[in-house]
Amino acid sequence: MKITTPEQLSVLLHEHYSFLYAYLVKLTLHPAEAEDLAQDTMIRCIERYAQYNPKKAAFTTWMIQIATNLWIDKKRRKKREHMYLNSRQLEWKLGEGPGLEIAEALKTLKDIHRIPVVLSYYYGYSYEEIATICQVSTGTVKSRMHHAMTKLRKELGDNETQQAR
């Protein structure tokens, strides 16, 4: 659906906010940071909705692409400022559960490796779609996925071995 009026856009933003926030939690592994980025993403969507082409991608894909770019830009800018003010926030919100273990394993990955894993294993995006979102080639996505899964298998495998002992 082509967004022709601001009302249509506000309905879409309202409908997809939870989806956006859930993605950003997996991307940042930091709930407060995810909330800030969700706001920034919404503002960027408002600024650029005239550029959105529904023939190219679904609204959610476009939104995820914007959110991913904003996160990468923000991290690049804040690299020296140590943005992780409270790294235990996720732990407080989640408590015990498989989510925390996976979050710890995901934290060991660089963004360029974590993003394709989340997009593929949670959202079920194809390599081609991930390549569009990350603005890289399909080959690069495959290579990043391979690298990420090797590392994750090692991390999660090690955890299992430790638990078994």
Next chain:
Amino acid sequence: MKRNRHDDIEEKLKEGLRDLDRVTAATPSMEEIHMMMTETRKRQRKELIWFILIALCLITVTLLVLINDPVLYAVGQLLFFIIAGISGMIYRRRNGVRQHE
């Protein structure tokens, strides 16, 4: 055996990612979104007006210099290209060094 282990880890990854959905945030109301849209559009309009004003000023100054003192205009252009060229070369050299770090 190895394949099963890989499948287990992929399943564990999917389950963990699903579990992260327990972290939720309140969705902004339609009124809040409307307000955000109004403010963003107001800011965009202000930025556009500033952009047009600054562009008009620059064009006016350039045209005045060109009409009143063409030699000064030519010297200005020459200086601009020299400075831009040197800056470009320095930037490229620095980036080249960074890539090899």
